[in-house]
Amino acid sequence: MDMSYGLFSDHSAEQGIIQRILPTQMTSVDNNVVALVGNPNTGKSTLFNALTGLNQHTGNWPGKTVTSAFGRYMHNGKSFFLVDLPGSYSLLANSPEEEVARDFICFGRPRVAVIVADATCLERNLNLILQVLEMIPQAVVCVNLMDEARRNHISVRLDKLSQILGVPVVGTSASSGQGLTELKQAVDDLVCGRLIPEPIRIQYDSAIEEAIAIVEPAIKIMMGRSIDSRWLALRILEGDDTIIAALRKFTSLDVMGSEEIRDRVEQAKKKLAQQQIFENDLRDRIVFTIVNSAERISREVWQHNGDWRKRADRKIDEVLTSRLFGIPAMLLLLGAALWISIVGANYPSKMLANIFFWLEKRLSALFILAGAPDWLRGALVEGLYRTLAWVVSVMLPPMAIFFPMFTLLEDLGYLPRVAFNLDYYFKKARAHGKQALTMCMGLGCNAVGVTACRIIDSPRERLIGIITNNYMPCNGRFPTLIALSAVFVAGRAGGMQPILAAVTVLGLIVFSIVVTLVASKILSCTILKGLPSSFALELPPYRKPQIGRILIRSLLDRSLFVLLRAVTVAAPAGLIIWFMANVSIFHTTLLNHCAGFLDPFARLMGLDGYILLAFLLGFPANEIVIPVVIMSYMSGGAIIELDSLQALRWLLEGHGWTWVTALCTMLFSLNHFPCGTTLLTIHKETGSWKWTLISFIVPTITGIVVCSVVVQAARLLRLV
C-alpha cells in the first residue's frame, strides 16, 4: 500500500557499508571476518562492546542498532574483524535492516557467523538460528543472558543444543564478560578447521523437498560453493525477488538468466501447483516448519522451573501501562528527571562560571600586560572566550545530569513502554507507534532521532517521523528551556523554584508531543497521504542497567561532545558577534543593523531582532542561542558580571524581556528549523533535498504561527 516516494530505494548508507567491507576483506588475507547476528534485544551490542572494547551505546529497545558497527579483537595471536549486524527476527527479508543482515551473511563472506540468542527466550531466537544455519554452516550459537536466565530459574542444556544443531554452542553473560573466552575459542576453532560443523538440516514436507531436488542441482552448478544452493533454491521457489536482485548486485551472477534454472523452477512450481501449493502457501509452509522445529528443539533443551519468569515484570507493567497510572507515571518520571537536572545543575553551573570569569580577568590582564591592542583583546577574550565560557557553564551541567538519567530509563527498557502507551495517539495521527521511540532519541540529539527512524518500516511513516523529529528539544535546546524557565517562571516563586521550572519544561515537552501529533496528522492528510501501516512492538523484559558504565560514558562522551561543539561552533560565533558589535557602518554597529533589520519581523513573534539573529547564528548548533543573545546585549556597553541566574534576569529584563518574550523564545526554540547536523542527517537518510527542505520549512512555519498566536493572544488579553 505504501508508495516508496522514490526514497530509501536501496538503503544506500547500509549497502555502502557492505561494499566497503568486501574489498578490505579480499585484500587482506589474515582478516577473519566474524558476523554478529541475532534477534533485537539479545544483548548483541553489549557482546560486541565486550569483545571489541568499543563503546557502541546499547539500549533496551528493539532496533537500537540501526547501523552496522565494526570492531576488532585479538585471540590466540590472531586478529578478528567483528561486524555487528542490525538485529532482526528473521532473515527472510521483510525490512531493509533484515536485508542488510542477510546480504552480509550471503555476500560479505564472513568466516564465521556468531548467532546471538536470548537464553530467556530461546524458542523465538531458535527461529533465526535455524534460518542462519540454512545459509552458512560456519556458525557458533552464543546463548547470551545466561545470568538473567539463571535468575529466572531457567536452565538451558547447551551441550544438547550443540548436539542437535551440529554447531558449537557457548553460553555467555556479556555484561559480566562470562563465557567470552570460550566464544572466541569456538570461533577460532571453526576458522582453523579444528572443528567441522555439521549443521542441522531442516526437513520440509515431501512436496517441498521434491521441488528443491528439481531446482537445487542446477543452482549448485552455477553458484558453486559461494552460496548455499538449497537455501537459494527455496528463496527462488517462494518468489523472493530481493535475493535475486542482491545476487546480481554483489556477485554479478544472474541466476534467473540461466535457461536451465528457469526451466527447472518452472517445472518445480508446476509440480507444487498440482498439489495446490502456490508461492504464498510455500512461504507459509517454510516458516511453519522452521517455527515448529524451533519449538521442538526448545522443548528438548530449555526449561523453566518454578513460577513463570515474567511475573515481576508483568506486575510492573500492569502499573506503568495502566489506564490510570500509565501516562501520569510517564510524566512523573520525565518531570523528576528534569527536576533533578535543574536542582543539580545549579551548583556546578555556578562553580564553572566562577572559574571561567576568574580566568577571563586573568586572560584580560595578560593581554594588557603583553601590550596587545584593545581590539584583539576584545575579540579574543570578550568575543571568543566569553561565549565559550557561557556555553560550557550554562549548557553543560544540565545536560551532563539529564542524559545519564535518561540513558538509565532507556537501558532499563522503559522506552518501549512509552511507545506502547502513546501508540493510540500516533495511530490517530496516522503515524507509526515507534515514532515515540525516535522522539525519545530526539531528546538526546535530533540527528540520532532522525537516524533512529529506520526502525519504522513504512517509508511514509518514516518520513513523518523524520520531518517531525525536530519538535523534540535536543541536548542543545534543553538548557535554553531550563535556563529561561528557571529565570522567568520560577524566579519569583521562592522555595518552589526548581519544581516550577521542571513543570514548565515538562509542559513544553508535552506541548511538543501534541505539536508532533498534530503535524503528523496534517502531513498524513496532505503531502504524505496514507493510512497507518502495521505495527508490532516488542516489550522486552526490564533489565538491570549497568549504572557505572552509563555514568562514566554519558558524562565523558556527552561532555566531550559538547566541549567539541563549543569549540568548533560557539567560539567562532562569539568572534563573529564581537566583530558585528564593534564594527560600525554609518554610526551604527553591524549587529544593530542586522538586529534592526530583523526586529519588525521578530516582534510579530514576540521576540526581538537580537533573539532572532541568535537563532539564525545558532544554525550550526543550538547550544549557542542564549550565549549569543547575552553577548549581543552585553556588547551594548554595560559589561556586567553574569554570575547568577538573577543577573541573567536583570540583563534580559533590561532589554525589555517579559514572561511573554521568554515564553516565545522557548516556543521558537522548540519549533524552528533543525540544526545543520540534523539537516545533513535528514539528507543522508532520505537521499532527497526536497524532503530536507520540507523538514526545514515545516517546523519553522509551526514556530512562526505558534509564537504569533501566543503574542497576539497575550496582547489581546492585556496580559503584558
Next chain:
Amino acid sequence: MERLAIPLNILPVGCVGRIKEIRAEGNVRRRMMDLGLVPGTEIEAVLRSPSGDPTAYHIRGAVIAFRSEEASKILVEMTGKLW
C-alpha cells in the same frame, strides 16, 4: 470439541487462546509468522495500553504488542487455561 474462533483483539486480558488461522496477507502475515505466530501457537493477552489499544500479547516467551487492526486478523480459539 470444536471451539468458537474469535479475532485476537477481543480476547480479554489475562486469557489464553490458541491460534487457529492468520488472515493477514503479504508482509504483515510474514512478519507475524516470523514472530512465531503460526496455527497452534498459544497466545495470552497480557496488557492493554492506557487508551485501550494496542494490546500486548505473550507469544513464545516474548511480549509483543499489536494494534487492534492487526490482532483482528488473527483468529484464536479460547482455551481458557492460564499459563
